[in-house]
Amino acid sequence: MFWMSNATELLNFFQVKVENMEKEWEFEAPGDPVLTADMDTCSEALAQLDDVIMHTFQQCVYHLTKTLYSLLPALLDTNPFSNEEKEKEKDGARGAEGEEKKEGEVDDESVLPPKVAGLVEVYRCSLMLSREACLSPPLTSQTFGYLFFFTNTSLLNTLLERDGLFSWSRAVQIRTNLDLVLDWLQGAGLGDIASEFMKKLSVTVNFLCIPKTRLIQSSWASLKEEHELLSPAQLHHLLTHYKLGPTRAPPASWAPPTSADLSGDIFESFLDHPPLILPNETPRLDLSQPIPSSELQKEVTRLRTYLWGLDQDELPANQRTRL
Known part of the structure; x- marks a missing residue:
């Protein structure tokens, strides 16, 4: 980052x-081959920076999503209403009392169930890291956009795969x-x-939270209208595997019309x-x-010396400017 x-x-x-530079050269020396070559070099350098940003972004989200996945x-599995979770929440809240919040820190997650707090901790650390690295707001937003996209996709796919969760009590x-x-x-x-x-x-979770008495009175058309983000295949999957009871069959009103396309991937x-x-922003620092x-200045000099040393090491011994 x-x-x-x-x-x-x-x-x-x-x-x-x-x-x-382009504006100046357009009037001073249009068509100058030397200046044209310089501009081509500048374009290549900008393309290299583009690649660096793309690569570092990919590496950031790869490692963060790898942590999130587990x-x-x-x-999906934590019961926030269990006595055990409530006791852990109280212990966490007591442990957080008296701790002074550092400048720039976001609210802690001590009030969350411990296992859910572990998930939130990844978001918190990512946000703090983006602030410490002075990441630009557009890139910060896009980084978290990707993390939340991954969260949504991973959790939704897991939820659809585990039909044992298709009940009101688990959905709540x-x-x-x-x-x-x-x-x-x-x-x-x-x-x-x-x-x-x-x-x-x-x-999807809101759909599963519909009280059973209301759900069995609903029709396919009304459910599809109220949950239009769900594809026909996804809605059909949820209704087909919904836990109404061991001996209760899905009501006929849940049957999709013959025109519904159920062939899509759920x-x-x-x-x-x-x-x-x-991003295309005004630079925050004038590097000139x-x-x-x-x-x-000391850090820049140290970094410059280090990079210069790397260049020297790549040269044959008889071409180096240092011994």
Whole structure:
């Protein structure tokens, strides 16, 4: 994330510089082959920075989603109403009392069931890391957009796969856990992004939360209209496997019309993730100006020396400028 932030700042800075150079050269020396070659070199450098940002973004979300994957099932399996979970919540709240909140930290997750808190901790650490790395707001939003897309897709697919969860009692537990997570994200300033990308999971859980007496009186048409985000195949799967009772068959009103296309896949695709759009912002730092901080100057000099040393090591021994 640190490299993604730095590469983005460099990209923004050089984009502004290149645009200004293009405007100047257009009037001063149009068609000059030397200047044209320089512009081609600049374009290649910008393309390299694009690649760095893309690669670092992919690596960030890969490692974060890999961590999330093992924690997400807790949202489906944890009973937030159990006495054991309530005792753990009380212990966590007592442990958090008296701890002073550091500047820039978001609300802690001590009020959440411990297993759900583990999931939220990934979001919290990701947010803190993005702030420490000074990641630009557009890239921060897109990073969390991808994390919430992954959360939605992974949880929804798991839910659809486990028809043992297709009952009102289990759905209410899931809804409560989901609301706790969404409330925490809202407090952390991520509520709008989370609501947008986790909408289909929320709609599916809401469907399963419909009281059984009302559900059995509903028709396919009304359920499809109320839950239009669900595909016909997904709605049919939910209704077919809904736990009405050991001897109770699904009502005839749940039968889909013959025109309904039930051939689609019930599972969401991870390939439908939102594309990464590189930001085009005004750079926050003017890199052409002297560095005002002596400490920052020292770090830049150290980094420059290190990179210069790497270049020297790649040269044959008789071409190096140091012994």
